Amino acid sequence: MIATVLSLLVVAAAFLNASPINAINRRQSSGSSCTTNGQWACSTDGTQLLECAYISSTALAYATIETCSSGTVCSVSGIIGCVAGSAPTKTTTTTTTTTTATSHSTTASHTTTTTTTTRVTTTTTTTTSTSTAPSSSARKVVYIDNTAGGLSAADLAVPGYANNDYNYINLGFWLDAGAWDTAVTWVNLDSATRQSYVNAYHAAGKKILITAFGAAEWPTSGGVNPVTSAQNLAAFVVEYSLDGADIDWEDNNAMDAGTGEAWLITFMQTLRPLLPSPQYIISHAPQAPYFIDNTSVYKNNAYIAVNAAVGSLIDFYNVQFYNQGANTPYNTCTTLLTTSGGDWPGTSLFEIAGHGVPLSKLVIGKPITQAGASNTGYTDPTTLASCIAQAVADGWDAGVMGWQFTLDPTGSWIAQVAAAL
Numbered sequence: 566m567i568a569t570v571l572s573l574l575v576v577a578a579a580f581l582n583a584s585p586i587n588a589i590n591r592r593q594s595s596g597s598s599c600t601t602n603g604q605w606a607c608s609t610d611g612t613q614l615l616e617c618a619y620i621s622s623t624a625l626a627y628a629t630i631e632t633c634s635s636g637t638v639c640s641v642s643g644i645i646g647c648v649a650g651s652a653p654t655k656t657t658t659t660t661t662t663t664t665t666a667t668s669h670s671t672t673a674s675h676t677t678t679t680t681t682t683t684r685v686t687t688t689t690t691t692t693t694s695t696s697t698a699p700s701s702s703a704r705k706v707v708y709i710d711n712t713a714g715g716l717s718a719a720d721l722a723v724p725g726y727a728n729n730d731y732n733y734i735n736l737g738f739w740l741d742a743g744a745w746d747t748a749v750t751w752v753n754l755d756s757a758t759r760q761s762y763v764n765a766y767h768a769a770g771k772k773i774l775i776t777a778f779g780a781a782e783w784p785t786s787g788g789v790n791p792v793t794s795a796q797n798l799a800a801f802v803v804e805y806s807l808d809g810a811d812i813d814w815e816d817n818n819a820m821d822a823g824t825g826e827a828w829l830i831t832f833m834q835t836l837r838p839l840l841p842s843p844q845y846i847i848s849h850a851p852q853a854p855y856f857i858d859n860t861s862v863y864k865n866n867a868y869i870a871v872n873a874a875v876g877s878l879i880d881f882y883n884v885q886f887y888n889q890g891a892n893t894p895y896n897t898c899t900t901l902l903t904t905s906g907g908d909w910p911g912t913s914l915f916e917i918a919g920h921g922v923p924l925s926k927l928v929i930g931k932p933i934t935q936a937g938a939s940n941t942g943y944t945d946p947t948t949l950a951s952c953i954a955q956a957v958a959d960g961w962d963a964g965v966m967g968w969q970f971t972l973d974p975t976g977s978w979i980a981q982v983a984a985a986l
Contacts, residue, residue, distance in 0.1 A: 704964025710737035729976025799839035809846030887942020
């Protein structure tokens with residue numbers, strides 16, 4: 566036992582002195598079991614980046630995300646990916662330790678031979694990152710709804726082709742009739758290219774989701790069966806290697822009629838078991854007025870009722886604080902955060918939380934430029950950042966959402982706004 570402890574101490578010291586691969590870089594083997602979905606690790610020889618991922622509905626294991634090229638080595642310390650350096654080499658030393666154990670009447674001696682491994686790496690002053698994680702864990706959501714066909718990797722915000730701080734990429738749209746807009750491009754990618762994009766998103770700490778419905782489909786008013794719709798959406802997510810679904814349900818007629826709530830509740834009760842947490846993410850993107858606490862407006866209480874019934878099945882809400890007319894523009898810190906007023910009173914950020922929706926799930930959604938708004942709701946990024954800082958000071962930290970990526974291809978908007986998170 567003493568020899569074993571001494572051996573472990575020698576190994577630990579060797580790892581602490583290694584660079585750039587050091588003690589905080591997790592060491593695992595591809596295929597070995599793990600416990601935390603999305604956790605990064607390096608292979609035992611330092612040549613591969615691994616990610617903990619589901620291999621079945623209940624089992625997690627490390628999978629190879631990237632194999633480092635010549636002259637680079639895996640890192641998960643600060644930089645996630647392959648960085649400049651040499652793959653580790655082994656030197657072996659043999660030590661002999663004699664331990665003595667004393668019993669009632671005899672003394673036994675034994676010799677234990679242990680082997681320790683020292684990792685030797687070569688580093689340079691210039692580090693090249695294959696991919697980097699977003700600057701914080703706060704949600705930074707963006708929608709990509711481009712009607713042009715054959716979008717490039719940069720158009721799809723794929724890391725390595727587009728540099729930005731978004732960590733949730735929502736592709737628009739999935740309709741009950743099938744893929745639409747950007748989703749068509751995703752479906753038409755060959756499987757190898759699509760998987761390479763997924764790997765790039767994951768290596769950079771990003772999730773890729775499909776957004777359902779939007780303004781293009783009012784499924785409840787259209788008589789779509791919520792069970793069938795949920796089943797088809799889940800099948801799409803799985804078939805096309807996505808991390809989940811975002812539900813952008815905007816069927817105003819159904820909400821006015823009091824039929825939208827039951828449809829959404831049944832839909833979620835079907836969808837969540839098919840896309841179980843935490844393996845898959847399910848977000849919703851309600852318009853802020855759907856949270857009004859006034860049954861004379863929405864007789865069955867709209868998203869307040871949905872949240873009460875199935876909110877535990879929804880990971881977070883990308884609340885659309887825009888396009889609600891001149892009387893409730895949500896374009897100042899007051900109307901956005903504390904007192905919405907106008908036609909939709911009680912629907913600012915903290916007022917919605919007061920209706921029983923967890924503050925931690927309420928992502929602030931805004932058009933990235935004025936061109937992203939059909940009417941009102943645009944807030945310049947400097948003002949928006951100040952509002953976000955105010956909300957953070959008051960205990961909010963859910964994140965921000967921008968509509969849409971074509972208005973922020975360089976990532977400057979999200980960098981400025983998210984700096985306040």
